[in-house]
Every structure is written in structure tokens, then in C-alpha cells.
Amino acid sequence: xxxxPKPALxxxxxxxxxxxxxxxxxxxxxxxxxxxxxxxxAPQLTSPVRLWPxxxxxxxxxxxxxxxxxxxxxxxxxxxQRPSDIRSVDATTVLKADxxxxxxxxxxxxxxxxxxxxxxxxxxxxxxPVRTSQYYDLTRDGAPxxxxxxxxxxxxxxxxxxxxxxxxxxxxxxxxxxxSSTVVTGDMNLLVKKPPQAxxxxxxxxxxxxxxxxxxxxxxxxxxxxxAKR
Numbered sequence: 001x002x003x004x005p006k007p008a009l010x011x012x013x014x015x016x017x018x019x020x021x022x023x024x025x026x027x028x029x030x031x032x033x034x035x036x037x038x039x040x041x042a043p044q045l046t047s048p049v050r051l052w053p054x055x056x057x058x059x060x061x062x063x064x065x066x067x068x069x070x071x072x073x074x075x076x077x078x079x080x081q082r083p084s085d086i087r088s089v090d091a092t093t094v095l096k097a098d099x100x101x102x103x104x105x106x107x108x109x110x111x112x113x114x115x116x117x118x119x120x121x122x123x124x125x126x127x128x129p130v131r132t133s134q135y136y137d138l139t140r141d142g143a144p145x146x147x148x149x150x151x152x153x154x155x156x157x158x159x160x161x162x163x164x165x166x167x168x169x170x171x172x173x174x175x176x177x178x179x180s181s182t183v184v185t186g187d188m189n190l191l192v193k194k195p196p197q198a199x200x201x202x203x204x205x206x207x208x209x210x211x212x213x214x215x216x217x218x219x220x221x222x223x224x225x226x227x228a229k230r
Contacts, residue, residue: 048191051134051147051182058155058178071110071174072206072213077101077162086164091133091148095160096121098171114176117158121150136184138172139163139208145172147190149182159192161206161213173206173213 080097083089099121103113121128129151135144138161146162159182161173175192183191190206190213201220206213 046186048186049136049184051184052131052149053181055131055151057151057157057180070204070215072172072215073110074163074212075107075110075171077169077171080169082168083164086144086146086162086169087135089146089162089169091146092128092130094146094162094169095130095148095150095158096124096128098160098162099158102174111174111176114152114156114158116152116156117150117176120152121158134184136188138184138188138190138206138213140188147182147184149179152176161190172208175204 077094077098079101080089080094099113099117102110103118106112131149131151134147136147137143138145138147143164146164148160148162150158152158155178156176157179159173159175159177159179160171163170163172173190177192178194179192180195181191181193183193185191188208192204192206194202194204199221203218203220205216205218207216208214
């Protein structure tokens with residue numbers, strides 16, 4: 001009897017597998033990631049899209065002096081001018097107002113804003129380190145959310161997600177950490193990948209559950225994919 005041929009091995013590039021929905025539903029991406037566009041309607045994706053692919057922050061461990069934890073509660077922004085839609089707001093203005101207000105009136109359920117973030121955004125004027133606005137329907141309601149990121153010191157990134165609802169802006173996500181890449185998946189989940197440390201890569205997946213962006217953390221052993229230990 002002739003043995004069945006073995007399937008060909010597929011080279012590993014970027015593959016993130018998440019199991020959810022009724023516990024288990026999978027998303028995967030093994031293709032090259034493309035840059036995101038910030039104009040036009042909310043894109044309907046069929047494959048992962050990397051946001052800000054031209055930006056490469058310095059790696060390294062998250063400094064112990066910063067607060068890298070995450071707030072995912074829905075928080076209204078009362079001090080920001082009420083927009084006609086999410087695309088009509090100035091992302092830098094929104095981010096600065098949000099960070100300063102959060103620092104001055106920190107709620108018990110929110111993470112503490114790192115002082116470097118406050119100083120960087122409060123003192124900048126025309127040269128604020130805010131990346132190009134990105135618009136993707138992370139809540140899957142047919143309208144895009146605003147994804148904003150600011151580079152604090154060449155390593156740390158302040159990442160925030162805002163939505164437009166009932167005539168006002170609401171923050172859905174706030175995170176400060178070192179980010180190697182940010183990806184929107186084909187089914188509109190947000191992936192935040194950190195630089196490798198001690199042979200592992202950490203990826204946080206944010207999934208909208210109808211009320212908030214629920215984080216789930218995955219650790220991937222780099223050596224298990226044939227990468228040589230250096």
C-alpha cells in the first residue's frame with residue numbers, strides 16, 4: 001500500500017489564533033499586513049490590517065515606573081465639543097482633553113495616567129506626537145470607531161479607542177504600553193502585540209462583547225516555531 005503524502009509545511013509569519021464563542025471561534029492571519037486608510041466609510045475587512053506599519057517603537061521591557069494596565073469601561077467625554085460624527089473631531093484635541101481630564105479627575109475604576117503622557121500632551125501644540133487617525137467598526141454596529149495613538153518617549157504608546165453615541169464621544173479603551181504592532185482583524189477585533197521578551201511574544205486581543213472591549217492575553221513561544229535562540 002502506498003503511504004499518503006505528508007502535507008507541506010507552511011512557513012510561519014504572523015499567525016494569531018483566538019478561540020471564542022460559545023467558547024470557541026477562530027480568527028487567523030498568515031498573510032502580510034497592509035497599512036490602514038483613515039478616509040471613507042468603515043472598511044469591511046476580509047484579512048488582518050496593520051495600523052501604522054511605518055512606525056517602529058524601540059523595544060524593551062515596560063518600565064516599572066509606568067502604569068501599563070488597561071481601562072476598558074465606556075467613559076463619556078463631557079468636555080469635548082459634541083461632534084456631528086466621529087470623523088468630524090480632531091483626534092489630537094480629543095486625546096489631549098481626555099488625558100488631562102482623566103489625570104485631574106481620576107475615577108476609581110480607571111487606571112492612573114502616567115505623568116509622562118500628561119506632560120507630553122499637555123505641553124505640545126502643533127507638534128503633538130499623535131499618529132494618523134484610524135477608523136474601524138470595532139463595535140460591529142455599522143459605524144466606525146476612532147483609534148488614536150500617541151508616541152510618548154520613543155518606546156511607550158498611549159492607545160485609545162473612541163466611539164460616537166447619542167450625540168457624544170465615549171472612550172472604550174485606554175492603554176499605555178510598549179507596542180510592536182497594532183492590528184485590526186478581519187472580524188474587527190483589535191490586536192496589540194508587544195515586543196518579544198525572554199523568548200515569548202505577548203499579544204492582547206480586545207473583543208467587543210456588546211458593552212465593552214474585553215481583553216484576552218496570549219503568550220507565544222518564539223522558539224516553538226523554529227526560531228534560533230540568540
